[in-house]
Amino acid sequence: MKTIFKQHLNQEILMNNHSIQIERAFNFMRVNPVFFLWLIWFIFLALDISLRYLGALKIAPHEIILLNFVGGGVVNHFWFFFFLPQVVFLKKWKLVLIQLAIIISIYFIIKLYLLGYWSTNDIQLTPFFVNEAIRLLQFILYTSAIWGFYIMGIRQELLKKLEIDLIKLQIEHKSLQLNPHFVLNMITQFSASIMKVSKSLFKEFSLFTEILSYSYKNHQKQNYLDQELRILENYIACQKYRFGKKLQFIISKNFSIIEPNKFPLPKWTLMTFLENVFKHGNCYDSKCPCALTLNIFPWQDKMLFTFSLTNALEDSPPEFSSEFGIEAVSRILNYYFPGNVQLFHGKSSTEFNLLLYICYGGCIKDRTPR
Template sequence: MKTILRQFLNQQNAMNGRGIVIQGVLKWMKDNPVLFLWGVWFIYLGLDLLLRYFGSMPIAPFDIILWNFIGWGMINQFWFFVFLPNAMFFRRWKLETMILILVFLGFVLFKLFLLGKWTELELQLFPFLVNESVRSLQFLLYTSAIWGFYVLAISQDEFNKMEIDLIKLRIEHKSLQLSPHFVLNMVSQFSASILSLSRPLYDSLSRFTDILAYSYKNPQHENSLAHEIHAMENYVACQRQRFGDTLQFVLIKELGNLETNKLPLPKWTLMTLLENVFKHGDCFNPSKPARLEFRMDELQESGSVFIMSLTNTPDLATPVKSSEFGIDAVRRILEHHFPGKFRMSVEKSPVEFNLLLHISYGKNPENRPLG
């Protein structure tokens, strides 16, 4: 609890950590493999030149360095994008091997020609080919290792998408009961009939209708943070109507002037966390009321950051069977839609449950697409 309060009060940037940095590098490599491969090759060139300079080793002329860089850069690209995928996934390697050998021989012969202009020593073709072959094996092994991480990043991304699709499918399957239009139309009809009898009851039923309509909303359609928070406010209001003064729940909202209707958020993400408070928590203790806070901070480094804090007392006397749509499912959904842009901290004890969620929307949150 102290760690969560410290982060909440001093407005620390929650987007730190080695794991997030590694995920960011893998994502950039997955999205920009050509630039990534050339960048690694450029770094290798720089390190080689530095080692030769500080080690007082001879440095080749510029044309040889340039040919090494461009030639081997193109061979690495061919190995990365053509040879390895065809050999590993499609079992096609004969034609690719012939092309690789021809390209390698052309590269080596032209390099031999450039070296003949640079040095007066007589160069032997066979020893030179052996030496270049050993160096090429080293380069290709490095490139193969990078390709392995590249495939891993793509596979992990596909796996995450499959998990999200499976969660959505389960949710949609649970919704396949009555027609949403039938349910909403009937509830609206009841609401209109009640208006003349009781205005407070009409208002409560209207809030419940809004929650129903939101729950039936297609997860594939665009959704905003404002819609989610509005549904959560209606949900708490319905619980107050249900339990009356016995409900001990504090809701605080400090979102400033930022237009939260332009900030994307997957439907029912935060609502799942709120529902768990009433499923697994004790919301009737006057000395320890449940507490839900929404806040939007404008940080100079990361831009707009949405913060949600949730505190309640666990209900140990009434264990509830898990629905499998709890914190772990929410975390996977957020990792899919906000990779490297969120952090969720959870602290549990027999007397208190604390959850702190940060979502960074960046400098221009209105222009950020979802997914």
């Protein structure tokens, strides 16, 4: 009675141990899929023979048992590692279906030949093919179930890795970031002091302060296109203050009397493109100045926003890259505006070009986390 009572109190511990054992089984299947598949196949063979012995049923010749084990195992191996991945993930089924048909045909022909060689009775082809087809179908169903658990194990491992990477990223982010309120309060204090010294310097400093404040904005809060565009202009103004006449940058925009203050846009997406110009491009070439073009205009029954960047290429690429660039921003935009984003980019021997289209219409949804 005490043991039962203890087990009742320790259900959570027992469940945890059970989940650990299941996780170990998934890991073993993920690391050793070939061994696991043939092990299951061998256990099935041993169980089938044992049941036939216990039930005093007729057992086929050893050669036929070996052929069933090897031939059926090869079919299962092909189904597990080639057919299911190609069909489920790559959506390519024609070639693997032909290959599967060839493998099964060879298996049937060899077995039919050996049965005719060892058996004194005539073999009825129709019952033979029906029985073999049913047998293979059963094996394929078992293998498909095992493959499902195998994929589940791989996905579980990938999810765990993503969670660990996210935790590491959050830790690194926290360790590198000062409290935003402290930073902005100190900058406001400096700004008030600068105002007394120089109004022009105060103006430039205010532009930088606005950029910094925007960078601290919570990405889970709703953001709009006009906010991003304002930061783009401030950023370029700060760069012009920094580099003076050396900076070659042209901005042109045409919004057709349309204010972009109602168009949602994830924070820092366009800024990433602009930052990459200064990281990877040459901003001082007067023959090929950096050019930023912004447009919003009616298109069919929707509004089309276009963002175009052109810049000369840097002679020597930077040694360090954050690896957060065009492809990452493209994935973000396609998540927020599925089917309504087109991004083109390319480069020649002298310059880099990027063109972005975002179509704003009735199908746009706010996917900002709540």
